[in-house]
Amino acid sequence: MSELVHTPAELAAARARLTGTVGVVMTMGALHSGHETLLRAAREQADHVLVTIFVNPLQFGPNEDFDRYPRTLDEDLAVCRRAGVDLVFAPSVPDLYPDGAPEIRVDPGRPGADLEGLSRPGFFQGVLTVVLKLLQLTRADLAFFGEKDYQQLTVVRRMVRDLNVPVRIVGVPTVREPDGLALSSRNRYLSPTQRQAALGLSATLRAGAEAAEAGLDAGAVLAAAHRAFGAVDPTVELDYLVLTDPDLEPGPVAGEARLLIAASLGGVRLIDNLAIRLAPRP
Ligand SMILES: Nc1ncnc2c1ncn2[C@@H]1O[C@H](COP(=O)(O)OP(=O)(O)OP(=O)(O)O)[C@@H](O)[C@H]1O
Ligand SMILES: CC(C)(CO)[C@@H](O)C(=O)[O-]
């Protein structure tokens, strides 16, 4: 049975009853099999699993989908119960921000400035601020984040290192539909035709991975991915397609790398990424 709490005071009381290690999975709800994989990882690696469900207004831009973001608490609780979650923290906006939007926020710095940071100004500041608050409130020993949101995982790791936050961040590989589409709560916005077109994101990444497996260098791998994107349904608008260092550090790419894509379909913005292993230079 998962205990449901809403306020920080209720959370503190319930958290105090948990002995042993606590793993937290932070979500915005609308739980799917990707989230369930995070819950399983937490179940395996911690004595207790705590889930947070909160659609964080601070990380949404003025023209983004905060109002229409799916809110499915009853179904989410059923998922948590089935996954053996001990405690669910589902605060309201005033529960978490009793004084309104916080004056003091976490600056995501250079790692949060590119890619998603360029397209979604304020996004990582909002994410890091709420992640830090939730880490303080849950006092978790481990926190699990999906590689699907690769830059988010990277920026959270960097915050924990730079600010000495006492938690271990665990990255969990992306869960995909059998046809390759990365699971995402926002997939439910897609019409059947858009869903078919959205396969272009993972297909583009796979084309890059195949070029790397064939021994091509970084420039040729990225060119192969761009060529593959050229064959994708023209309703899919590319935001970025980049090959970077796995820590998203600037500079030349060699050995382990990451290919990241973001694109929009009829106003629905999706992201995906894949690990790429470049052949050693001769
Ligand atoms: N397909 C997936 N595989 C692995 N982890 C995932 C997947 N989808 C989401 N997650 C992870 O679940 C956590 C909560 O994410 P969130 O609730 O925003 O879901 P989401 O599907 O990413 O939603 P959205 O569609 O709004 O981006 C994050 O750490 C995210 O990376
Ligand atoms: C980490 C997070 C729960 C913060 O609101 C959100 O960005 C998400 O669901 O990935």
Ligand code: BAL
């Ligand atoms: N999935 C990360 C949170 C967001 O896109 O708003």
